[in-house]
Amino acid sequence: MKKHIFGYPQIFLFSILILIQSCADSDHAIKMKGSDTEVNLAVNLAEEFSKENADFSIAISGGGSGLGITALLNGQADIANSSRPLTEDEIDLFKEKNIPLRTVVFAEDATAFVVNKDNPIDSINLKDLAEILDGTQDSWSKLSNSNLPITIYGRQSSSGTYSFVKKKLKIKFSQAAKEMTGNSQILESVKLDKSGIGYVGAGYISQNTNVQQGIKVLKIIDKTNTAVSPLDQEAIRQNRYYFQRPLFQFIPESSWEKVEPFISFEKNTKGKALIESSGYYVIH
CATH class of the missing domain: 3.40.190.10 (Periplasmic binding protein-like II)
Structure with missing residues (x-):
């Protein structure tokens, strides 16, 4: 049986x-x-x-x-x-x-970048995203009225997502980035931290409304100055989202x-x- x-x-x-x-x-x-x-x-x-x-x-x-x-x-x-x-x-x-x-x-799949639901930004360009993740920008003041320091929640170096984001943005991650063991831990951390930003597999969150509560999925402004969401299935099918793989x-x-x-x-x-x-x- x-x-x-x-x-x-x-x-x-x-x-x-x-x-x-x-x-x-x-x-x-x-x-x-x-x-x-x-x-x-x-x-x-x-x-x-x-x-x-x-x-x-x-x-x-x-x-x-x-x-x-x-x-x-x-x-x-x-x-x-x-x-x-x-x-x-x-x-x-x-x-x-x-x-x-x-x-x-x-x-x-597409990699989604998430912030706390109370973060006022809805989208981010590639330059700012790279500077946040490599530690060049350490405060949200450039992108919003908030002066909160930026807290990065990322993955360990054994993660394919870690390698993918690093390669796409051509950066080295900030040494201050907190290494999480998976999507769940990143999302839970960002939900509890108004200064947080993290990255997770879009497939992990797109079909689960409970997972999406407490976070905001950022649109990525690509090199054509177009803001595209990783949850936009048609954009993914047309290969228009910068972080798909x-x-x-x-x-x-x-x-x-x-x-x-x-x-x-x-x-x-x-x-x-x-x-x-x-x-x-x-x-x-």
Whole structure:
């Protein structure tokens, strides 16, 4: 008899672990680790997949893209969810360990920048955003009537979102930035801090009105001087939002036969509908 066991730890733990379990043998037991951006989507997909495939169990944990990739290198995962491509160093490590990989790009996401609901600004340009995150601007006075100091809530360096934002803005993050372990912790911190700013996966917040309470999602003013929201699905489809990106799954060749039914499910009509209903975007 199939059963679903979900464990949602407190937001201050280093990872999220969810077990979707059935009467599975080792050939149908999948371990998926990595990106905190992708973890909610992975859970939604795994839940629906397990309804049609009672002989599979899928264990899912977040904690960051880098952690998932490391788990692959150590033989501790079948799928690494990653919100960034592999680095040159990681590619070399997989070659050294003779671990051939398959890469699946199964969805697209946008990174949202959030402030406290009482912050008067609604949008921000790329220059100001870069100067805030690298510490050049340390007060909200330039952008509003508030003289509050700016508090940055970001991710650890193992996070794909951390690497993505750093690369897109061509910055080094301020040493004063507070390193959070995931989307939930960033959002809760910004809700409680009128001076706060943070960045999270847009898919994490777009379909959950409870998560959106207490925060404001900023529109990003791009190089064409157009303000675009990461929650504007049409803008994402037209590739007009500056901080949008593909989402990856890296799979060792040795695990491919086992995980291929799940990957196929992600790509079928039901899987694509789930991706979109979860607040993410289908790769066309």
